[in-house]
Amino acid sequence: MSVPIAEGEQSPAAHTPLILVTGASGYVGGRLVPRLLEAGYRVRAAARAAERLRLRPWGTHPAVEIVAADVSDCGSIRRAADGAWAAYYLVHSMSARTRDFAAADRLGARNMAAAAEAAGLQRIVYLGGLGEDRPDLSAHLRSRAEVDGILRAGSVPVTSLRAAMIIGSGSASFEILRYLVDRLPIMVTPRWMGTPVQPIAIRNVLAYLIGVLARPETSGQSYDIGGPEVLTYRRLMNIYAEEAGLARPRIIPVPVLTPRLSSYWIHLVTPVPAALAKPLAEGLRNPVVCRDDRLGELIPQDLLDARGAIRAALRKMADAAVESHWSDSAGVAPAEWTAPGDPRWAGGTAYTDRRRVIVSASPEVVWQRLARIGGPTGWYYADWLWRLRGVLDRMLGGAGRRARASSLRSDRDAAPLLRGEVLDFWRVAAVQPPDRLVLVAEMRLPGRAWLEFQVRPLGKERSELLQTATYRPRGLLGILYWYAVYPLHQLVFRGMLAGIARTAERTVERTGT
Secondary structure (H helix, E strand, O other): OOOOOOOOOOOOOOOEEEEEEOOOOOOOOHHHHHHHHHOOOEEEEOOOOOOHHHHHOOOOOOOEEEEEEOOOOOOHHHHHHOOOOEEEEEEOOOOOOOOOOOHHHHHHHHHHHHHHHHOOOOOEEEEEEOOOOOOOOOOOHHHEEEEEEEEEEEEEEEEEEHHHHOOOOOOHHHHHHHHHHHHHHHHHHHHHHHHEEOEEEEEHHHHHHHHHHHHHHOOOOOOEEEOOOOOHHHHHHHHHHHHHHHOOOOOEOOOOOHHHHHHHHHHHHOOOOOHHHHHHHHHHHOOOOOOOHHHHHHHOOOOOOOHHHHHHHHHHHHHHOOOHHHHOOOOOOOOHHHHHHHHHHHHOOEEEEEEEEEEEOOHHHHHHOOOEOOOOEEEOOOOHHHHHHHHHHHHHOOOOOOOOOHHHOOOOOOOOOOOOOEOOOOEEEEEOOOEEEEEEEEEOOOOEEEEEEEEEEEEOOOOOEEEEEEEEEEHHHHHOOOOOOOHHHHHHHHHHHHHHHHHHHHHHHHHHO
Protein backbone atom coordinates (compact mmCIF):
# COMPACT_ATOMS: atom_id res chain seq x y z
CA MET A 1 0.00 0.00 0.00
CA SER A 2 1.55 3.29 -1.06
CA VAL A 3 1.18 6.42 1.06
CA PRO A 4 0.72 9.43 -1.25
CA ILE A 5 2.48 12.67 -0.38
CA ALA A 6 1.19 15.82 -2.02
CA GLU A 7 3.71 18.15 -3.62
CA GLY A 8 5.04 20.52 -0.99
CA GLU A 9 3.50 18.55 1.85
CA GLN A 10 5.21 19.08 5.17
CA SER A 11 5.60 16.77 8.13
CA PRO A 12 2.69 16.93 10.60
CA ALA A 13 3.02 19.49 13.35
CA ALA A 14 4.89 18.54 16.48
CA HIS A 15 1.64 18.50 18.47
CA THR A 16 0.30 15.67 16.31
CA PRO A 17 0.41 12.48 18.42
CA LEU A 18 3.47 10.29 17.85
CA ILE A 19 2.63 6.58 17.80
CA LEU A 20 5.25 3.89 18.34
CA VAL A 21 4.65 0.69 16.37
CA THR A 22 6.75 -2.21 17.61
CA GLY A 23 6.99 -5.14 15.22
CA ALA A 24 6.58 -2.78 12.27
CA SER A 25 8.27 -5.27 9.94
CA GLY A 26 5.69 -7.93 10.77
CA TYR A 27 2.49 -8.93 9.02
CA VAL A 28 0.12 -6.68 10.96
CA GLY A 29 2.63 -3.92 11.72
CA GLY A 30 3.59 -3.53 8.06
CA ARG A 31 -0.05 -2.77 7.22
CA LEU A 32 -0.83 -0.71 10.30
CA VAL A 33 1.85 1.96 9.73
CA PRO A 34 0.48 3.36 6.42
CA ARG A 35 -3.07 3.42 7.81
CA LEU A 36 -1.94 5.36 10.86
CA LEU A 37 -0.31 7.85 8.49
CA GLU A 38 -3.55 8.15 6.52
CA ALA A 39 -5.35 8.81 9.81
CA GLY A 40 -3.04 11.78 10.42
CA TYR A 41 -0.69 10.40 13.08
CA ARG A 42 3.07 10.64 13.22
CA VAL A 43 4.57 7.16 13.39
CA ARG A 44 7.78 5.79 14.84
CA ALA A 45 8.23 2.39 13.21
CA ALA A 46 10.47 0.05 15.20
CA ALA A 47 12.02 -3.25 14.15
CA ARG A 48 15.24 -5.17 14.70
CA ALA A 49 16.29 -4.65 11.07
CA ALA A 50 15.34 -1.00 10.55
CA GLU A 51 16.87 -0.84 7.06
CA ARG A 52 14.17 -3.18 5.79
CA LEU A 53 11.51 -0.68 6.81
CA ARG A 54 13.11 2.09 4.77
CA LEU A 55 12.44 0.07 1.61
CA ARG A 56 8.68 -0.09 2.28
CA PRO A 57 6.45 2.23 0.21
CA TRP A 58 5.90 4.32 3.34
CA GLY A 59 9.55 4.21 4.44
CA THR A 60 10.34 7.76 3.27
CA HIS A 61 7.07 9.38 4.32
CA PRO A 62 7.78 12.68 6.15
CA ALA A 63 5.65 11.59 9.12
CA VAL A 64 7.56 8.34 9.63
CA GLU A 65 10.57 7.90 11.87
CA ILE A 66 12.31 4.53 11.56
CA VAL A 67 14.29 3.18 14.51
CA ALA A 68 16.12 -0.05 15.30
CA ALA A 69 14.74 -1.61 18.46
CA ASP A 70 14.48 -5.08 19.96
CA VAL A 71 12.06 -5.73 22.81
CA SER A 72 14.56 -8.17 24.31
CA ASP A 73 16.92 -5.18 24.74
CA CYS A 74 15.44 -2.94 27.43
CA GLY A 75 17.60 0.05 26.46
CA SER A 76 16.65 0.02 22.78
CA ILE A 77 12.90 -0.21 23.42
CA ARG A 78 13.10 2.59 26.02
CA ARG A 79 14.79 4.84 23.49
CA ALA A 80 12.14 3.95 20.91
CA ALA A 81 9.31 4.84 23.32
CA ASP A 82 10.76 8.22 24.32
CA GLY A 83 8.48 11.05 23.24
CA ALA A 84 5.65 8.83 21.99
CA TRP A 85 2.03 9.28 23.04
CA ALA A 86 0.98 5.63 22.61
CA ALA A 87 2.49 2.35 21.44
CA TYR A 88 1.27 -0.71 19.60
CA TYR A 89 2.75 -3.95 20.87
CA LEU A 90 2.71 -6.36 17.91
CA VAL A 91 5.62 -8.61 18.83
CA HIS A 92 5.72 -12.37 19.29
CA SER A 93 8.72 -14.67 19.43
CA MET A 94 7.67 -17.82 17.58
CA SER A 95 10.53 -18.73 15.25
CA ALA A 96 12.92 -21.56 14.48
CA ARG A 97 15.68 -19.79 16.43
CA THR A 98 13.68 -19.27 19.64
CA ARG A 99 13.74 -22.41 21.78
CA ASP A 100 11.36 -21.02 24.42
CA PHE A 101 9.09 -18.46 22.76
CA ALA A 102 7.01 -18.04 25.93
CA ALA A 103 10.07 -16.97 27.94
CA ALA A 104 11.12 -14.58 25.16
CA ASP A 105 7.62 -13.12 25.06
CA ARG A 106 7.63 -12.60 28.83
CA LEU A 107 10.93 -10.72 28.64
CA GLY A 108 9.72 -8.54 25.78
CA ALA A 109 6.46 -7.69 27.57
CA ARG A 110 8.28 -6.71 30.78
CA ASN A 111 10.65 -4.49 28.83
CA MET A 112 7.76 -2.88 26.95
CA ALA A 113 5.85 -2.16 30.16
CA ALA A 114 8.94 -0.62 31.77
CA ALA A 115 9.73 1.44 28.68
CA ALA A 116 6.16 2.75 28.46
CA GLU A 117 6.24 3.82 32.10
CA ALA A 118 9.66 5.51 31.77
CA ALA A 119 8.57 7.37 28.63
CA GLY A 120 5.24 8.46 30.11
CA LEU A 121 3.12 6.81 27.42
CA GLN A 122 -0.63 7.30 27.71
CA ARG A 123 -1.62 3.98 26.17
CA ILE A 124 -0.42 0.58 24.97
CA VAL A 125 -2.50 -1.22 22.36
CA TYR A 126 -1.88 -4.97 22.30
CA LEU A 127 -3.07 -7.51 19.73
CA GLY A 128 -3.42 -10.90 21.39
CA GLY A 129 -5.28 -14.13 20.78
CA LEU A 130 -8.72 -15.49 21.62
CA GLY A 131 -9.03 -18.56 23.80
CA GLU A 132 -10.78 -19.39 27.03
CA ASP A 133 -8.65 -19.86 30.15
CA ARG A 134 -8.78 -23.64 30.53
CA PRO A 135 -6.25 -26.37 31.40
CA ASP A 136 -5.81 -27.55 27.80
CA LEU A 137 -5.22 -24.07 26.37
CA SER A 138 -2.38 -24.24 23.85
CA ALA A 139 1.05 -22.87 24.74
CA HIS A 140 0.74 -20.21 22.05
CA LEU A 141 -2.61 -18.87 23.30
CA ARG A 142 -1.50 -19.14 26.91
CA SER A 143 1.60 -17.07 26.09
CA ARG A 144 -0.55 -14.42 24.38
CA ALA A 145 -2.68 -14.16 27.53
CA GLU A 146 0.43 -14.06 29.72
CA VAL A 147 1.85 -11.15 27.73
CA ASP A 148 -1.44 -9.30 28.19
CA GLY A 149 -1.21 -9.80 31.95
CA ILE A 150 2.39 -8.57 32.12
CA LEU A 151 1.58 -5.43 30.14
CA ARG A 152 -1.44 -4.75 32.36
CA ALA A 153 0.67 -5.11 35.50
CA GLY A 154 2.51 -1.94 34.48
CA SER A 155 1.32 1.58 35.19
CA VAL A 156 0.41 2.46 31.59
CA PRO A 157 -3.19 1.60 30.59
CA VAL A 158 -3.48 -1.21 28.04
CA THR A 159 -6.13 -1.73 25.38
CA SER A 160 -6.16 -5.41 24.41
CA LEU A 161 -7.73 -6.77 21.24
CA ARG A 162 -8.06 -10.56 21.17
CA ALA A 163 -8.41 -12.08 17.71
CA ALA A 164 -8.75 -15.62 16.46
CA MET A 165 -7.63 -16.59 12.96
CA ILE A 166 -6.72 -13.54 10.86
CA ILE A 167 -7.51 -13.99 7.17
CA GLY A 168 -5.59 -11.89 4.71
CA SER A 169 -3.20 -12.27 1.82
CA GLY A 170 0.14 -13.36 3.27
CA SER A 171 -1.02 -14.20 6.80
CA ALA A 172 0.34 -17.45 8.26
CA SER A 173 -3.15 -18.82 8.90
CA PHE A 174 -4.28 -18.06 5.37
CA GLU A 175 -1.11 -19.52 3.85
CA ILE A 176 -1.61 -22.77 5.77
CA LEU A 177 -5.22 -22.91 4.63
CA ARG A 178 -4.53 -22.28 0.97
CA TYR A 179 -1.55 -24.60 0.62
CA LEU A 180 -3.35 -27.46 2.31
CA VAL A 181 -6.38 -27.11 0.03
CA ASP A 182 -4.35 -26.36 -3.11
CA ARG A 183 -2.10 -29.39 -2.68
CA LEU A 184 -4.18 -32.03 -0.93
CA PRO A 185 -7.43 -33.22 -2.52
CA ILE A 186 -7.61 -35.83 0.27
CA MET A 187 -6.66 -34.92 3.84
CA VAL A 188 -6.23 -37.00 6.95
CA THR A 189 -6.91 -34.50 9.72
CA PRO A 190 -7.24 -34.35 13.51
CA ARG A 191 -10.66 -34.88 15.01
CA TRP A 192 -10.68 -31.29 16.24
CA MET A 193 -10.98 -29.95 12.67
CA GLY A 194 -14.58 -29.45 13.84
CA THR A 195 -13.51 -26.93 16.49
CA PRO A 196 -15.48 -23.66 16.26
CA VAL A 197 -13.54 -20.59 15.15
CA GLN A 198 -14.53 -16.98 14.46
CA PRO A 199 -12.06 -15.69 11.85
CA ILE A 200 -11.65 -12.01 11.08
CA ALA A 201 -10.40 -10.21 7.98
CA ILE A 202 -7.13 -8.30 8.31
CA ARG A 203 -8.82 -5.07 7.13
CA ASN A 204 -11.25 -5.31 10.05
CA VAL A 205 -8.42 -5.96 12.51
CA LEU A 206 -6.63 -2.83 11.30
CA ALA A 207 -9.77 -0.73 11.58
CA TYR A 208 -10.22 -1.81 15.20
CA LEU A 209 -6.54 -1.20 16.02
CA ILE A 210 -6.69 2.36 14.73
CA GLY A 211 -10.20 3.05 16.01
CA VAL A 212 -9.39 2.47 19.68
CA LEU A 213 -6.90 5.37 19.69
CA ALA A 214 -9.75 7.81 19.10
CA ARG A 215 -11.94 6.28 21.81
CA PRO A 216 -10.69 7.22 25.31
CA GLU A 217 -13.17 4.82 26.91
CA THR A 218 -11.27 1.86 25.43
CA SER A 219 -8.23 2.63 27.59
CA GLY A 220 -7.61 -0.18 30.05
CA GLN A 221 -10.20 -2.43 28.40
CA SER A 222 -9.97 -5.86 26.75
CA TYR A 223 -12.08 -6.74 23.71
CA ASP A 224 -12.74 -9.85 21.66
CA ILE A 225 -12.74 -9.18 17.91
CA GLY A 226 -14.00 -11.52 15.22
CA GLY A 227 -15.93 -11.70 12.00
CA PRO A 228 -19.72 -12.02 11.73
CA GLU A 229 -19.85 -15.84 11.74
CA VAL A 230 -18.66 -18.86 13.69
CA LEU A 231 -17.65 -21.89 11.64
CA THR A 232 -15.25 -24.84 11.66
CA TYR A 233 -11.86 -25.30 10.04
CA ARG A 234 -13.42 -27.93 7.80
CA ARG A 235 -15.95 -25.37 6.58
CA LEU A 236 -13.17 -22.83 6.00
CA MET A 237 -11.36 -25.30 3.77
CA ASN A 238 -14.51 -25.91 1.74
CA ILE A 239 -15.11 -22.16 1.34
CA TYR A 240 -11.53 -21.62 0.21
CA ALA A 241 -11.85 -24.43 -2.36
CA GLU A 242 -15.04 -22.87 -3.76
CA GLU A 243 -13.49 -19.39 -4.00
CA ALA A 244 -10.28 -20.74 -5.57
CA GLY A 245 -12.19 -22.81 -8.12
CA LEU A 246 -11.01 -26.14 -6.69
CA ALA A 247 -12.83 -29.31 -5.83
CA ARG A 248 -13.75 -29.59 -2.17
CA PRO A 249 -11.08 -31.61 -0.39
CA ARG A 250 -12.08 -34.95 1.03
CA ILE A 251 -11.37 -34.66 4.76
CA ILE A 252 -10.91 -37.81 6.83
CA PRO A 253 -10.71 -37.09 10.59
CA VAL A 254 -8.71 -39.51 12.75
CA PRO A 255 -8.27 -39.50 16.54
CA VAL A 256 -4.54 -40.26 16.59
CA LEU A 257 -3.16 -37.21 14.77
CA THR A 258 -1.49 -35.17 17.52
CA PRO A 259 -0.63 -31.47 17.25
CA ARG A 260 3.04 -32.40 16.86
CA LEU A 261 2.29 -34.72 13.94
CA SER A 262 -0.06 -32.11 12.48
CA SER A 263 2.68 -29.48 12.63
CA TYR A 264 5.11 -31.74 10.78
CA TRP A 265 2.48 -32.34 8.11
CA ILE A 266 1.86 -28.59 7.77
CA HIS A 267 5.63 -28.11 7.61
CA LEU A 268 5.97 -30.56 4.71
CA VAL A 269 2.98 -29.37 2.69
CA THR A 270 3.10 -25.59 3.26
CA PRO A 271 5.90 -22.99 3.42
CA VAL A 272 5.22 -22.45 7.13
CA PRO A 273 8.11 -23.95 9.21
CA ALA A 274 7.48 -26.46 11.98
CA ALA A 275 8.57 -23.96 14.64
CA LEU A 276 5.59 -21.76 13.71
CA ALA A 277 3.25 -24.54 12.60
CA LYS A 278 3.43 -26.46 15.90
CA PRO A 279 2.02 -23.75 18.21
CA LEU A 280 -0.57 -22.83 15.57
CA ALA A 281 -1.63 -26.48 15.16
CA GLU A 282 -1.87 -26.92 18.91
CA GLY A 283 -4.23 -23.97 19.05
CA LEU A 284 -6.66 -25.66 16.66
CA ARG A 285 -8.02 -27.78 19.49
CA ASN A 286 -9.21 -24.71 21.41
CA PRO A 287 -12.52 -23.02 20.52
CA VAL A 288 -11.76 -19.40 19.62
CA VAL A 289 -15.05 -17.53 19.63
CA CYS A 290 -15.85 -13.98 20.74
CA ARG A 291 -17.65 -13.70 24.05
CA ASP A 292 -18.98 -10.22 23.36
CA ASP A 293 -19.23 -7.58 20.65
CA ARG A 294 -18.62 -4.47 22.74
CA LEU A 295 -15.93 -3.07 20.45
CA GLY A 296 -18.14 -3.57 17.41
CA GLU A 297 -20.69 -1.26 19.03
CA LEU A 298 -18.06 1.41 19.79
CA ILE A 299 -16.32 1.16 16.40
CA PRO A 300 -18.92 0.05 13.85
CA GLN A 301 -17.66 -1.20 10.50
CA ASP A 302 -18.66 -3.60 7.74
CA LEU A 303 -17.27 -6.95 8.83
CA LEU A 304 -16.28 -9.36 6.07
CA ASP A 305 -17.46 -12.91 6.52
CA ALA A 306 -15.02 -15.78 5.90
CA ARG A 307 -15.94 -16.04 2.24
CA GLY A 308 -15.49 -12.32 1.69
CA ALA A 309 -12.14 -12.30 3.51
CA ILE A 310 -10.85 -15.26 1.48
CA ARG A 311 -12.10 -13.69 -1.74
CA ALA A 312 -10.33 -10.42 -0.92
CA ALA A 313 -7.08 -12.25 -0.09
CA LEU A 314 -7.16 -14.19 -3.35
CA ARG A 315 -7.83 -10.98 -5.27
CA LYS A 316 -4.80 -9.31 -3.65
CA MET A 317 -2.62 -12.25 -4.64
CA ALA A 318 -3.91 -12.26 -8.22
CA ASP A 319 -3.17 -8.53 -8.48
CA ALA A 320 0.33 -8.96 -6.93
CA ALA A 321 -0.72 -6.44 -4.30
CA VAL A 322 0.17 -8.27 -1.07
CA GLU A 323 1.26 -5.55 1.37
CA SER A 324 2.94 -7.76 3.95
CA HIS A 325 3.70 -11.43 4.47
CA TRP A 326 4.06 -13.62 7.55
CA SER A 327 7.73 -14.28 6.72
CA ASP A 328 8.58 -10.55 6.72
CA SER A 329 9.17 -10.55 10.45
CA ALA A 330 11.33 -13.69 10.46
CA GLY A 331 14.57 -12.85 12.19
CA VAL A 332 17.68 -12.09 10.20
CA ALA A 333 20.54 -14.46 10.88
CA PRO A 334 22.67 -13.57 13.91
CA ALA A 335 25.29 -10.92 13.20
CA GLU A 336 28.17 -13.17 14.16
CA TRP A 337 27.77 -15.28 11.06
CA THR A 338 26.08 -13.17 8.42
CA ALA A 339 29.37 -11.88 7.03
CA PRO A 340 31.46 -14.36 5.03
CA GLY A 341 34.68 -13.25 6.72
CA ASP A 342 33.48 -13.88 10.25
CA PRO A 343 34.60 -17.48 10.74
CA ARG A 344 38.19 -16.59 9.95
CA TRP A 345 38.52 -13.99 12.70
CA ALA A 346 36.21 -15.92 15.02
CA GLY A 347 38.37 -19.02 14.83
CA GLY A 348 37.44 -22.54 13.75
CA THR A 349 37.32 -24.25 10.39
CA ALA A 350 35.84 -22.58 7.34
CA TYR A 351 35.66 -24.00 3.80
CA THR A 352 35.25 -21.76 0.76
CA ASP A 353 34.55 -22.23 -2.91
CA ARG A 354 35.52 -19.09 -4.88
CA ARG A 355 34.81 -18.55 -8.56
CA ARG A 356 34.89 -15.61 -10.95
CA VAL A 357 33.78 -14.91 -14.49
CA ILE A 358 34.15 -11.96 -16.86
CA VAL A 359 30.81 -10.83 -18.27
CA SER A 360 30.28 -8.73 -21.39
CA ALA A 361 27.64 -6.60 -19.68
CA SER A 362 27.50 -3.63 -17.35
CA PRO A 363 27.27 -4.17 -13.57
CA GLU A 364 23.68 -2.91 -13.68
CA VAL A 365 22.65 -5.59 -16.20
CA VAL A 366 24.47 -8.30 -14.26
CA TRP A 367 22.73 -7.17 -11.08
CA GLN A 368 19.33 -7.31 -12.77
CA ARG A 369 19.89 -11.00 -13.52
CA LEU A 370 21.41 -11.70 -10.11
CA ALA A 371 18.53 -10.02 -8.24
CA ARG A 372 16.06 -12.42 -9.89
CA ILE A 373 17.80 -15.52 -8.55
CA GLY A 374 15.65 -18.16 -6.86
CA GLY A 375 11.88 -18.58 -6.91
CA PRO A 376 10.26 -18.69 -10.37
CA THR A 377 13.51 -17.74 -12.15
CA GLY A 378 15.45 -20.59 -10.56
CA TRP A 379 19.16 -20.84 -9.91
CA TYR A 380 20.40 -20.64 -13.50
CA TYR A 381 21.63 -24.24 -13.54
CA ALA A 382 20.31 -27.72 -12.68
CA ASP A 383 17.09 -26.47 -11.11
CA TRP A 384 15.96 -30.06 -10.59
CA LEU A 385 18.84 -30.51 -8.12
CA TRP A 386 17.74 -27.40 -6.18
CA ARG A 387 14.16 -28.71 -6.12
CA LEU A 388 15.37 -32.09 -4.88
CA ARG A 389 17.45 -30.38 -2.19
CA GLY A 390 14.37 -28.48 -1.10
CA VAL A 391 12.26 -31.65 -0.87
CA LEU A 392 14.94 -33.44 1.17
CA ASP A 393 15.29 -30.44 3.44
CA ARG A 394 11.55 -30.36 4.17
CA MET A 395 11.61 -34.08 4.94
CA LEU A 396 14.42 -33.46 7.43
CA GLY A 397 12.48 -30.67 9.12
CA GLY A 398 14.24 -27.77 7.39
CA ALA A 399 12.85 -24.75 5.59
CA GLY A 400 12.62 -26.29 2.12
CA ARG A 401 11.91 -24.11 -0.90
CA ARG A 402 9.74 -21.10 -0.11
CA ALA A 403 8.35 -18.47 -2.42
CA ARG A 404 9.80 -15.00 -2.26
CA ALA A 405 7.18 -13.01 -0.37
CA SER A 406 7.68 -9.80 -2.35
CA SER A 407 6.94 -11.66 -5.60
CA LEU A 408 3.30 -11.47 -4.47
CA ARG A 409 3.50 -7.68 -4.20
CA SER A 410 4.79 -6.54 -7.57
CA ASP A 411 6.69 -7.56 -10.67
CA ARG A 412 10.01 -9.07 -9.67
CA ASP A 413 11.89 -6.68 -11.93
CA ALA A 414 10.46 -3.79 -9.92
CA ALA A 415 10.60 -5.37 -6.47
CA PRO A 416 14.01 -4.83 -4.84
CA LEU A 417 15.64 -7.53 -2.80
CA LEU A 418 15.25 -6.81 0.89
CA ARG A 419 17.54 -7.74 3.73
CA GLY A 420 15.90 -10.56 5.67
CA GLU A 421 13.79 -11.67 2.69
CA VAL A 422 13.33 -15.35 1.88
CA LEU A 423 14.74 -16.85 -1.33
CA ASP A 424 13.79 -20.54 -1.33
CA PHE A 425 15.87 -22.06 1.49
CA TRP A 426 18.14 -19.01 1.73
CA ARG A 427 17.61 -15.63 3.40
CA VAL A 428 19.07 -12.33 2.24
CA ALA A 429 21.67 -11.29 4.83
CA ALA A 430 23.09 -8.28 2.96
CA VAL A 431 22.14 -6.51 -0.25
CA GLN A 432 23.98 -3.55 -1.80
CA PRO A 433 22.80 -3.06 -5.40
CA PRO A 434 24.46 -3.30 -7.83
CA ASP A 435 27.59 -4.54 -6.05
CA ARG A 436 26.96 -7.21 -3.43
CA LEU A 437 24.47 -9.88 -2.36
CA VAL A 438 24.90 -12.26 0.59
CA LEU A 439 22.55 -15.18 1.20
CA VAL A 440 22.48 -17.17 4.45
CA ALA A 441 21.42 -20.83 4.22
CA GLU A 442 18.35 -21.87 6.20
CA MET A 443 18.30 -25.49 5.09
CA ARG A 444 19.17 -28.24 7.57
CA LEU A 445 22.98 -28.47 7.68
CA PRO A 446 25.58 -29.76 10.16
CA GLY A 447 27.09 -26.29 10.11
CA ARG A 448 26.47 -22.78 8.75
CA ALA A 449 26.66 -21.70 5.13
CA TRP A 450 26.26 -18.60 3.02
CA LEU A 451 26.68 -17.56 -0.57
CA GLU A 452 28.11 -14.20 -1.61
CA PHE A 453 28.06 -12.49 -5.01
CA GLN A 454 30.09 -9.41 -5.90
CA VAL A 455 29.83 -7.43 -9.14
CA ARG A 456 32.78 -5.22 -10.15
CA PRO A 457 33.03 -2.91 -13.19
CA LEU A 458 35.79 -3.57 -15.71
CA GLY A 459 35.39 -0.69 -18.11
CA LYS A 460 32.73 -0.14 -20.74
CA GLU A 461 30.08 -2.91 -20.78
CA ARG A 462 32.33 -5.39 -18.96
CA SER A 463 32.04 -6.70 -15.43
CA GLU A 464 33.60 -9.24 -13.11
CA LEU A 465 31.19 -11.48 -11.22
CA LEU A 466 32.65 -13.16 -8.13
CA GLN A 467 30.87 -15.97 -6.33
CA THR A 468 31.99 -17.27 -2.93
CA ALA A 469 30.36 -20.16 -1.10
CA THR A 470 31.48 -20.37 2.53
CA TYR A 471 30.74 -23.17 4.98
CA ARG A 472 31.57 -23.42 8.65
CA PRO A 473 31.15 -27.05 9.82
CA ARG A 474 29.81 -28.07 13.21
CA GLY A 475 31.70 -31.07 14.54
CA LEU A 476 33.00 -34.11 12.66
CA LEU A 477 29.67 -34.63 10.90
CA GLY A 478 29.91 -31.13 9.47
CA ILE A 479 33.37 -31.79 8.07
CA LEU A 480 32.28 -35.09 6.53
CA TYR A 481 29.26 -33.36 4.99
CA TRP A 482 31.46 -30.81 3.19
CA TYR A 483 33.61 -33.46 1.56
CA ALA A 484 30.61 -35.64 0.70
CA VAL A 485 28.84 -32.88 -1.24
CA TYR A 486 31.98 -31.19 -2.59
CA PRO A 487 31.83 -32.86 -6.05
CA LEU A 488 28.19 -31.84 -6.44
CA HIS A 489 28.91 -28.28 -5.33
CA GLN A 490 31.68 -28.08 -7.91
CA LEU A 491 29.13 -28.86 -10.60
CA VAL A 492 26.32 -26.67 -9.29
CA PHE A 493 28.34 -23.58 -8.36
CA ARG A 494 30.25 -23.60 -11.65
CA GLY A 495 27.03 -23.95 -13.63
CA MET A 496 25.20 -21.26 -11.62
CA LEU A 497 27.93 -18.67 -12.15
CA ALA A 498 28.10 -19.41 -15.87
CA GLY A 499 24.32 -19.29 -16.13
CA ILE A 500 24.08 -15.83 -14.58
CA ALA A 501 26.81 -14.53 -16.89
CA ARG A 502 25.22 -16.12 -19.96
CA THR A 503 21.79 -14.65 -19.16
CA ALA A 504 23.24 -11.17 -18.62
CA GLU A 505 25.05 -11.26 -21.97
CA ARG A 506 21.89 -12.42 -23.74
CA THR A 507 20.06 -9.49 -22.19
CA VAL A 508 22.62 -7.13 -23.71
CA GLU A 509 22.32 -8.80 -27.11
CA ARG A 510 18.52 -8.68 -27.00
CA THR A 511 18.23 -5.03 -25.95
CA GLY A 512 21.20 -3.77 -27.92
CA THR A 513 22.57 -1.91 -24.91
